[in-house]
Amino acid sequence: MINNQFQSLDSIDGVEDISQENAAAYSGGRVILYDGKNEGGTSLSFTTGYVSNLGKYGFNDKTSSIEITNSQRWQFWLNTNFRGNSITYGKGKFNLQGIYNNSISSLSRTR
Numbered sequence: 001m002i003n004n005q006f007q008s009l010d011s012i013d014g015v016e017d018i019s020q021e022n023a024a025a026y027s028g029g030r031v032i033l034y035d036g037k038n039e040g041g042t043s044l045s046f047t048t049g050y051v052s053n054l055g056k057y058g059f060n061d062k063t064s065s066i067e068i069t070n071s072q073r074w075q076f077w078l079n080t081n082f083r084g085n086s087i088t089y090g091k092g093k094f095n096l097q098g099i100y101n102n103s104i105s106s107l108s109r110t111r
C-alpha cells in the first residue's frame with residue numbers, strides 16, 4: 001500500500017516535470033506587459049497571436065514597461081482593434097515613453 005502510494009506520487013512528479021519542459025520549450029518567446037516602469041507591478045504575458053482589446057484582461061491603458069524574449073517582435077497600438085499610433089519592439093526591456101505610456105490597448109506578434 002505504502003509503496004503504491006509513493007509510486008503514484010512519483011508518477012505525478014514525472015508528469016509535472018514533463019509539462020514544465022514543454023512550457024519551457026513553448027516559451028520560445030513571449031511578451032510581458034507590466035503596469036509599472038522597469039518591469040514592476042502587475043504583469044500579463046502572451047506567447048503568440050493577436051490581442052484586440054487589453055480591456056478583456058483588465059489591462060487597457062495600463063502598460064508602462066514591456067519585456068520581449070528571444071527573437072520575437074510585437075506591435076502595440078494606442079487603440080483597440082489595432083488602430084491608432086503604434087510602436088514595434090523586438091527583444092529587450094523597454095519603458096514606454098510619452099503618448100505610449102499607460103495607453104496601449106491592443107497588440108500583435110509580428111515575428
Ligand SMILES: [Ca+2]
Binds near residue numbers: 078
Ligand atoms: Ca488606449
